[in-house]
Amino acid sequence: MSDRSGQPLALSQLRAGQVATVLGLLESTGLDAGRDASQSLLARLRDLGFVPGARCEVMARMWLGGDPMAVRIGGSTFALRRAEAAAVRVELAVEAGVARESLARAGASAVAA
Numbered sequence: 001m002s003d004r005s006g007q008p009l010a011l012s013q014l015r016a017g018q019v020a021t022v023l024g025l026l027e028s029t030g031l032d033a034g035r036d037a038s039q040s041l042l043a044r045l046r047d048l049g050f051v052p053g054a055r056c057e058v059m060a061r062m063w064l065g066g067d068p069m070a071v072r073i074g075g076s077t078f079a080l081r082r083a084e085a086a087a088v089r090v091e092l093a094v095e096a097g098v099a100r101e102s103l104a105r106a107g108a109s110a111v112a113a
Contacts, residue, residue: 011090019056020056022054
């Protein structure tokens with residue numbers, strides 16, 4: 001579905017500039033201490049707008065390890081830790097990347113003309 005092998009990706013795997021559609025949230029016990037903390041994180045992510053069907057874009061990845069990362073969803077940009085972003089399952093929006101490249105090329109040719 002999302003990558004070439006057909007598996008959904010974690011939002012934490014995306015590079016800066018990639019656009020994706022949220023498929024859902026994955027409960028992860030490795031995030032914090034216990035089930036209540038994990039449920040709290042999932043509720044927070046839902047409140048921020050990480051719901052199925054929402055489009056998101058990785059704006060930037062900080063530091064060498066990419067933690068935190070800036071993600072735009074809706075009209076807002078949020079900083080997420082890599083562990084938080086790993087709980088969000090996404091599908092790459094391939095057509096968006098192709099459209100951006102086409103617009104960039106069209107803009108470059110218009111400037112050259």
